[in-house]
Amino acid sequence: MLSRLIHNERTPRNAKPYCRCWNENRPRLWESNGGCACGEHADISEWRWEMPDSTGTSWVMMCPNQKQVTFHPFYSSGTAAVKGDTALVRDYHYYWEIKMLTEPYGTDIMVGLGTNKVNMADSLFTFTSFLGRDGESYGLSYTGALRHNATVTRENVGFCKGSIIGVKVDLWQGTLEFYLNRKSQGIAFYNLRRHQALYPMICSTAAQSSMRLIYAASWQASLLVDAAKILAASVNGEKSLFLPPGLKHTLKSQFWLTLPNHKCILDVDDATPDVSPTSPTKPESSMSLSSSLKRKHWHRRW
Structure with a gap:
C-alpha cells in the first residue's frame, strides 16, 4: 500500500551525490575504489547479487565478488534486472546500500525488492520501469518515482552518479523505507508481511550503467x-x-x-x-x- 498521495510530477528533482570516488566519465567495472570513505571498506555483506539464468553478458556483467553489476555493457535493447541470492527472513530488520557508479539516464534505473514470482527476464526487449509494475515488486526510480502495483508517486528527489541508495525493510512490522545519501525518505510501503518471500532487486534500461552493493546487514527484531x-x-x-x-x-x-x-x-x-x-x-x-x-x-x- 502506498503511504503517500501522488504529488505534482513537475516537482524538481535535486539528486545529489554522496560519494565522489567515482568521478570519471567511464564506467568502473571491477576495480577497487581505494580511499573511499563511504563505509564500503567495511565489507559487510550478508548476501550478493545473483546472475540471472536467462541472460547473457550482453545484458548483465557481474564482478567476481557479485557485488557490482553493469547492465547492458555493450548496448541496450530493453530492461535487465538482477536480484539478491538470499531471501529475506520474516521478523528480521534489513538494511542495504547501493552506490550509483554511473550517471543514470533513459527510461528507468530502479532499486527495490520483489517476490520470487517476478519474472526477471520478461522485459529484456522492452524498455520499462520494471519494479512496481504489479503487486509483486516495489521500486524507487532514479527520477524519484515510487512504484508498486502499477501506481506511481513522485515525492522523492531521486538519485544520480555518486548517490547512495539505502533500503530498509522491517519484516516485523512489514514496512519498506528508502534512504537517499543516508537520509530517510519516510516509509514508502506497508503490508510487506503478506508476501511469502522477498528479494532485493535492481534494474536498468541504460547502456553501460553500473551499481554496487556496498553494505548489507540484518538484525532479528528485539x-x-x-x-x-x-x-x-x-x-x-x-x-x-x-x-x-x-x-x-x-x-x-x-x-x-x-x-x-x-x-x-x-x-x-x-x-x-x-x-x-x-x-x-x-x-x-x-x-x-x-x-x-x-x-x-x-x-x-x-
Missing part, C-alpha cells in the same frame, strides 16, 4: 534494536552525548541502528564500523540461518 533506534532519534545533535562503552560500541559497529542520525552519536571521522570479519560471533538467540546470512559484524553477544 528490544535492543528498538531501543537503539529510539535513543539515536532522541539525541538531537548532541555529539558529546555520553554513552556506556558497550552501547557505544554497538552503535559504532552497527551504524544502521542509528540512521539517519548516526552523526549525532559519533563524530564523522569516528563513524567507520569496527569490523573483525575473521572472528565473527553470533547471538545465542538468533535462529539458524544459511551460510550466506551468517553475520560478519557481531562483536559480542547481545
Whole structure:
C-alpha cells in the first residue's frame, strides 16, 4: 500500500551525490575504489547479487565478488534486472546500500525488492520501469518515482552518479523505507508481511550503467534494536552525548541502528564500523540461518 498521495510530477528533482570516488566519465567495472570513505571498506555483506539464468553478458556483467553489476555493457535493447541470492527472513530488520557508479539516464534505473514470482527476464526487449509494475515488486526510480502495483508517486528527489541508495525493510512490522545519501525518505510501503518471500532487486534500461552493493546487514527484531533506534532519534545533535562503552560500541559497529542520525552519536571521522570479519560471533538467540546470512559484524553477544 502506498503511504503517500501522488504529488505534482513537475516537482524538481535535486539528486545529489554522496560519494565522489567515482568521478570519471567511464564506467568502473571491477576495480577497487581505494580511499573511499563511504563505509564500503567495511565489507559487510550478508548476501550478493545473483546472475540471472536467462541472460547473457550482453545484458548483465557481474564482478567476481557479485557485488557490482553493469547492465547492458555493450548496448541496450530493453530492461535487465538482477536480484539478491538470499531471501529475506520474516521478523528480521534489513538494511542495504547501493552506490550509483554511473550517471543514470533513459527510461528507468530502479532499486527495490520483489517476490520470487517476478519474472526477471520478461522485459529484456522492452524498455520499462520494471519494479512496481504489479503487486509483486516495489521500486524507487532514479527520477524519484515510487512504484508498486502499477501506481506511481513522485515525492522523492531521486538519485544520480555518486548517490547512495539505502533500503530498509522491517519484516516485523512489514514496512519498506528508502534512504537517499543516508537520509530517510519516510516509509514508502506497508503490508510487506503478506508476501511469502522477498528479494532485493535492481534494474536498468541504460547502456553501460553500473551499481554496487556496498553494505548489507540484518538484525532479528528485539528490544535492543528498538531501543537503539529510539535513543539515536532522541539525541538531537548532541555529539558529546555520553554513552556506556558497550552501547557505544554497538552503535559504532552497527551504524544502521542509528540512521539517519548516526552523526549525532559519533563524530564523522569516528563513524567507520569496527569490523573483525575473521572472528565473527553470533547471538545465542538468533535462529539458524544459511551460510550466506551468517553475520560478519557481531562483536559480542547481545
